[in-house]
Amino acid sequence: MQRTLLITGGAGFIGSHVVRLFVNKYPDYRIVNLDALTYAGNLENLADVKDKPNYTFEKGDITDEAFVDQLFTSYQFDGVIHLAAESHVDRSIMDPLAFIRTNVLGTAVLLNACRKYWQDSMEGKLFYHVSTDEVYGTLGAEGFFTEETPYDPRSPYSASKASSDHLVMAYHHTYHLPVIISNCSNNYGSHHFPEKLIPLAIRNIRQNKPVPVYGKGENVRDWLWVEDHARAIDTIFHKGRTGETYNIGGFNEWKNIDLINLLCMIMDKKLGRAPGTSAQLITFVKDRAGHDLRYAIDATKLNKELGWQPSLQFEEGLEKTVDWYLANEEWLQHVTSGAYQQYYEEQYQKR
Ligand code: NAD
Numbered sequence: 001m002q003r004t005l006l007i008t009g010g011a012g013f014i015g016s017h018v019v020r021l022f023v024n025k026y027p028d029y030r031i032v033n034l035d036a037l038t039y040a041g042n043l044e045n046l047a048d049v050k051d052k053p054n055y056t057f058e059k060g061d062i063t064d065e066a067f068v069d070q071l072f073t074s075y076q077f078d079g080v081i082h083l084a085a086e087s088h089v090d091r092s093i094m095d096p097l098a099f100i101r102t103n104v105l106g107t108a109v110l111l112n113a114c115r116k117y118w119q120d121s122m123e124g125k126l127f128y129h130v131s132t133d134e135v136y137g138t139l140g141a142e143g144f145f146t147e148e149t150p151y152d153p154r155s156p157y158s159a160s161k162a163s164s165d166h167l168v169m170a171y172h173h174t175y176h177l178p179v180i181i182s183n184c185s186n187n188y189g190s191h192h193f194p195e196k197l198i199p200l201a202i203r204n205i206r207q208n209k210p211v212p213v214y215g216k217g218e219n220v221r222d223w224l225w226v227e228d229h230a231r232a233i234d235t236i237f238h239k240g241r242t243g244e245t246y247n248i249g250g251f252n253e254w255k256n257i258d259l260i261n262l263l264c265m266i267m268d269k270k271l272g273r274a275p276g277t278s279a280q281l282i283t284f285v286k287d288r289a290g291h292d293l294r295y296a297i298d299a300t301k302l303n304k305e306l307g308w309q310p311s312l313q314f315e316e317g318l319e320k321t322v323d324w325y326l327a328n329e330e331w332l333q334h335v336t337s338g339a340y341q342q343y344y345e346e347q348y349q350k351r
């Protein structure tokens with residue numbers, strides 16, 4: 001094998017797309033997927049690559065120092081792509097400490113392992129940290145987040161991600177660890193856990209349940225097709241400059257209410273419902289605490305330096321996403337049985 005890469009969080013939404021891309025595109029890389037299989041991790045997401053000879057799954061927690069140490073001894077990784085995280089803002093409002101544990105402590109454990117195992121030679125090594133645009137805080141009606149925008153996280157989730165970004169850069173400056181960070185906007189596509197807006201709305205529309213829109217639905221997000229994010233990670237991992245940050249975004253801003261109306265139109269068409277039927281399910285509910293108004297990424301640096309750009313128009317990507325969910329009801333049933341019901345009750349009953 002030419003390289004041995006550790007991908008953390010590979011059983012989650014974005015991680016599974018990254019693992020699939022690397023396993024298929026680089027048959028001479030050994031890909032080791034480390035995932036704790038929390039509620040958000042699901043090995044069904046990787047059913048199509050599980051038997052590939054260059055793929056190995058390791059179940060474990062990134063905060064478990066002894067386990068991570070033993071993994072580095074066994075595999076002698078020369079690269080890490082770190083996606084494992086608690087990733088849902090609403091859950092971070094309910095239980096911030098879980099986010100600090102995984103996102104801050106877990107990242108520090110991985111950085112320490114790299115520092116220890118790569119101390120003799122950092123040549124050819126890379127710790128690639130996958131982060132979020134939410135570290136930059138919120139925008140008003142104008143402007144974009146660039147790589148120079150000061151950090152201003154405003155939820156426990158974004159604060160924990162910002163802390164992890166700072167630790168990554170601190171290890172770079174202090175120990176010369178070769179690192180890269182990318183900060184990406186909202187992803188959408190297949191295998192997205194239905195606690196996030198788009199898959200939750202698809203599921204509820206399918207089941208004729210209310211579609212909860214926080215506040216007045218005026219918050220804006222910049223949506224990116226998840227496979228374009230995975231492609232960007234591949235490009236940055238192989239061609240990016242060490243010590244740099246790259247912003248990744250879709251140049252694709254939508255107000256939540258406009259997005260949900262578009263989704264309702266697509267669902268009406270796919271389900272053979274009369275136009276306007278699904279939109280009747282839209283229900284405005286109590287706003288998210290500290291709800292950031294607008295995110296919008298300026299991905300010019302990534303485009304100019306490394307030639308990456310998004311491949312899909314949003315309408316096309318949204319249709320493909322809906323098609324995937326309608327064709328994979330069994331997947332949806334599996335991930336929403338049990339603990340999901342309790343989460344849903346707690347999150348939405350009082351709104
Ligand atoms: P996700 O919640 O779908 O998946 C997270 C994965 O990490 C799961 O498989 C889970 O089992 C695993 N995990 C959680 N805690 C762990 C631990 N302690 N040890 C080992 N594994 C653990 O998340 P996602 O949406 O795929 O996001 C992946 C990464 O990308 C995160 O770091 C997130 O901050 C970042 N990100 C996400 C988005 C987005 O729109 N979803 C956008 C930008 C950046």
Ligand code: DAU
Binds near residue numbers: 087089197200214
């Ligand atoms: O910007 C990148 C971030 O995008 C990632 O770092 C996070 O991991 C990811 O979860 C996502 O965060 P958001 O909070 O933007 O995503 P979410 O899907 O939870 O919400 C999108 C928007 O929709 C947000 O303005 C809140 C709103 N919303 C969400 C839910 C779940 C609703 O109106 N109703 C809902 O039921």
